[in-house]
Amino acid sequence: MRTWLYKVDTRVSPYLYIAPFFLLFAVFGLWPLFYTAYVSLFDWSLLKDEHTFIGLQNYGEMFQDSYFWNALFNTVSILALSTIPQLLLSLLLAHLINRRLRLKTFWRLGMLLPNVTSVVAVAVIFSQLFGRDFGLINWTLEHLGLGRVDWQAGVLSSHIAISTMIIWQWAGYNALIFLAAMQAVPKELYESATLDGATEFQQLRQITIPSIRPTIIFVVMVSTIFGLQVFAQPQLFAGGGGGAALTGGSDRQFQTLTLYLYEHGFSRGFEFGYASSVAWVMFLVIVVFAFINYRLVRRIKK
Amino acid sequence: MKRKLLYLSLLGVMLFSAFPLYFSFVVSTKDNSALADVSLIPGANLVSNIKRVFDTVPFDQAIINSLIVSSAVTASVVLFSTLAGFAFAKLHFRWRTGLLLAVVATMMVPTQLGIIPQFMLITELEWHDTLTAVIVPALVNAFGVFFMTQYLSEALPTELIEAGRVDGAASHRLFWHVVLPVARPAMAVLAMLTFLASWNDYLWPLVVLASPENQTVQVALSQLRAGYVTDYSLALTGTMLATIPLVIVFGALGKQLIGGIMQGAIKG
Incomplete structure (x- = not known):
């Protein structure tokens, strides 16, 4: 039992210790960055409930x-x-x-x-x-x-x-x-x-x-x-x-x-x-x- | 002669560093209508200006808010970074090198650009206009993890860990009894750097904190600057109130701070 626990500890603990950083970065850093690309394809405003897909229209508007x-x-x-x-x-x-x-x-x-x-x-x-x-x-x-x-x-x-x-x-x-x-x-x-x-x-x-x-x-x-x-x-x-x-x-x-x-x-x-x-x-x-x-x-x- | 020139130019640099702060202090001691006469001697209006700052924005509340945010963020960053640093520096696991590289790489990612989804997420979680919205995304960061990894891989003798292992100590025991005592100096430096960065953060609190009573010091300061004609006595009094405590702490602990920055840089 003890040796089994010990094994689990040495195997799992390192990942547990580094997990907070990767979790937080995934949720508040990486995901938002990618989701930004998705949102950019919509006519999406905080003030409207409906979001219409408009392709690259936002980009076209911006470049003009x-x-x-x-x-x-x-x-x-x-x-x-x-x-x-x-x-x-x-x-x-x-x-x-x-x-x-x-x-x-x-x-x-x-x-x-x-x-x-x-x-x-x-x-x-x-x-x-x-x-x-x-x-x-x-x-x-x-x-x-x-x-x-x-x-x-x-x-x-x-x-x-x-x-x-x-x-x-x-x-x-x-x-x-x-x-x-x-x-x-x-x-x-x-x-x-x-x-x-x-x-x-x-x-x-x-x-x-x-x-x-x-x-x-x-x-x-x-x-x-x-x-x-x-x-x-x-x-x-x-x-x-x-x-x-x-x-x-x-x-x-x-x-x-x-x-x-x-x-x-x-x-x-x-x-x-x-x-x-x-x-x-x-x-x-x-x-x-x-x-x-x-x-x-x-x-x-x- | 050459020596003299060196010290003279260093004095010039010091003047360049300190003078804007000193001049701002002078402005904060004057009545706004007296600013047309530029002088370097403090006036007599400091107390009344401080009173005006507290009358214009809820500055006391802002200081409390900033203290809550910065303390929570600092405690968390130091704890999680030390844990992760311990793992990266001394524990064995698969993909260790790759994951550490990933940590370093994330330092270069401009996560601020994800601000729209970040805001949507905070709204979804119903954290908008709460200090939680400022605290949670900052609970741990890549710099902290990297900083502690660097420190622990040098300062923590591998034999100590191995000896503990032979005695059958679990990882969390090793962390408390072996790692923490060794890590303490680096934790102190990281705490200072984190507190400073958190105290000075601006864009994100500005975006997620709406009501005046929830604002942090930096957001409150920016309110003092707003208005069509800036009352510089007022704005700079607030600025000085927010800056002078940091400068005092910096004077006391700056030597360690410099050591930390330079240590982080050598291998960085």
Whole structure:
């Protein structure tokens, strides 16, 4: 009896221990993702009891909606404006603190501080800083004699403001990830390079970056996947209650795809069918961009 | 000279990190009509601004709600991740490597895109506008499982498990008496990371929590920003109220947090 119980225990327990994750992921992660594809084929609204099968009509409608293309453009533009400078900044920061330093923990804490701040807090804080009339940045620009910028009104200017929020929140965090990888690079490589007269910048480019390639790929992938789903920053940057917050500014100058999805799915008549087709297209966009970026960073030479 | 330049640029980075928070604090101490005069010296309106925050949104209730959600999620994530981490790190079972790979792969899946069916499911379960809707989907996640697996495969000596097995200890006994004591430091770090992420979560609570008395802190904060002309003194006072406790905890425990993030990253 005991040995039988023991056998059952060693056979079954492992599956029991990992089951909660897989169950929860199946129910709240994977199934909804696939069901999204199904719902997208219907004229399906929360407000109507009947759901009519309409094939790919939602997709056709979406591809003819210039607001969709606008949201796609905004999303990609914000992704580029945030991810590229952030990566370079994070690498540089990690390189700066990857050495013997006084107050080591203090610098690291300072770099991680913005990441403790919630995305809502970041959006509110930077909406003030980038405010047209009383914002600190415009106040500074004016005192430098450069004149004020209506950050919210322009396409590029609003994208810069939103990208700044993302960079501020994540650059330090990613720098710590890079730092962890850099510390695993053998010190002798740098010593012999120094003997050969390589400058610090050359060492960063020719030793550090190739050595931490897997970590760079990981960070780029994660930044791409999450960067394409940006929501809180544009939603809260618009403020303005109701309307402007949903459309990402009065001219939709910074409406992202997730905001577009939210606008259709959770406010205007709860168009679940249409919003699902948006979600499914976003999924494809994310896969394509993740793949392109993977190919790009993989080209870093070993 | 080069050293000086290094420390100077690091100071610049610190300023870039901390200044937006400091400036927001300054704004939260001023009357909204006084914001035209930009200055870096705190004003005298902090108390009245805090009062206004509590008058505008049910902020005390929001804090209680967030504490309930984040505590429940943290306790559950830490428990289930440690269990799964134990299994993946030290137990033998079929498809172990494949399943662990699946866990890692799910970290890359943008599950947020399933938000419509997720919402339908929550409505079907009649959890809409309840904290349950926010807690249950977050009870365990791939990052936690992976994090504990990494830690336990290094920190937990296989001999300890085998010795326990020889004594005929059942798996759950091994878990309580052998695994938990060893896992404690990593559990603490995971608890911090999870609490933080849960406290700061926004889109999902925004979608499923409708009534003001059920909102979490982040959703309540977003309400302060709404309105055609934003009252920044009000909005930033709320923001500071929600952020400063985290910053204090971060100051006390940040060193372990950094250790955890970097440890997760090396093998990640």
